[in-house]
Amino acid sequence: MAQGVKIVASSHYVPQDIVTNDNLATIMDTNDEWIQAHTGIKTRHVSLRGENTSDLATKAAQQALAQTSLTPAEIGLIIVTTFTPDGLAPSTSALVQKNIQAENAWAYDISTACAGFIFGLSTADKFLKAGTAKYALVISAEVNSKMMDFKDRASSVFFGDGAGAFILEASEQSLLVAEEMHTIGNAEVVHSGRIQPLHELSADNYPKTEAFHQEGRQVFSEVERLIPDHIINFLKKNDVTPSDVDYFIPHQANLRIIEMIAKKLEQPMEKFVTNVTKYGNTSSAGIAMGLDELRHNKQLAGKKVLLTGFGAGFTYGSILCQF
Structure with missing residues (x-):
């Protein structure tokens, strides 16, 4: 039984379109000076071309896999952390499992909002240590833009879309x-x-x-x-x-x-x-x-x-x- 886990590969993906503070100022009562002063945010990447959360998660996962010699079939567990899923069912992780053809993986989502990656990493660590799988894919992915009310400037100016993916391996090393x-x-x-x-x-x-x-x-x-x-x-x-x-x-x-x-x-x-x-x-x-x-x-x-x-x-x- 493994004593810990190690990171085999990682990647991140963001949508192509960049929205500046000035862009937001054209649709709401705000400005670049206010947003930067209160948040430090200058730009954000926003999904404006139909990419949903599973699409961002899939691309991040594929980029991580491309850094390894692993095949998708070797992934035994997929966890997606998100509070902007494609829908309530099927899970976003199930869609990723299909997209990357990880036919031997079982998959589920974790919804703990902005703390999601902490909970996802911790959960995968336990399964790998227990010998349930040798390799796990942990992805945190969000399309926050689809959940925004752009009349609510106090909320909507903060958020962008993106995904990060990590491939973990059961190991004698102890990363956590x-x-x-x-x-x-x-x-x-x-x-x-x-x-x-x-x-x-x-x-x-x-x-x-x-x-x-x-x-x-x-x-x-x-x-x-x-x-x-x-x-x-x-x-x-x-x-x-x-x-x-x-x-x-x-x-x-x-x-x-x-x-x-x-x-x-x-x-x-x-x-x-x-x-x-x-x-x-x-x-x-x-x-x-x-x-x-x-x-x-x-x-x-x-x-x-x-x-x-x-x-x-x-x-x-x-x-x-x-x-």
Whole structure:
């Protein structure tokens, strides 16, 4: 039985179309100066050519597979983390399984919003250690744009679309040193895709789904109240200080939140991986895309990397990785 897992390959994919702050200003009352001042976001990639979440996930998975000698048939498990699925059924992961022809893989989705990659990585780790599969594909993919109400400028200016994919292998190595996850039930601060129940039997009844909405000030306050202390306490339990961590990859909520976390931890921003300025808030995909970029841009052997996700639920957690 394997003692841990290792990363075999990783990739990320974003849609072709880039939407600037000035583009958004043509359809809502906002401007580039306000958006950059409040979020740090300059651009975001948006799916405007019919690509759905499974399409982004599939392309990221195919790019990761192309870096290996593996065939799709060798993948035993596919986990897609998303809160913007193609639909309630079949799962987005099942669509990816079909698209890449991974006929031996069983697949399912995880919905923990912006903390999704943390939960997906943790779950795959357990299955691989248990010997259920030798190779697992963990994909975080979001098409946030399809869930936006573009009249709600306080929410819609933040978000972009993207996907990150990782192929993991059961190994004697132990990439995941420690983990900790939390959930605090709160349906009001952030919610998306609420499906309204019936109030009467009528031929006019038809499913109704609500757009994404967040209470921005409350989100910032919740993150400020919970996340820095969570990180400090989590690291302390594992005899690690923030200064011992080589790279932090937090959820790419917005640049101001990341700057706040860095300040609370008394760590330089140079240690924080950020892609939010160019991709926007890509929900669960942001950490996966950031880790992929870090793997391809830096030499990570011997480095400690902390992944921290937080989002709707309220759900949050961290994984400490030792490369």
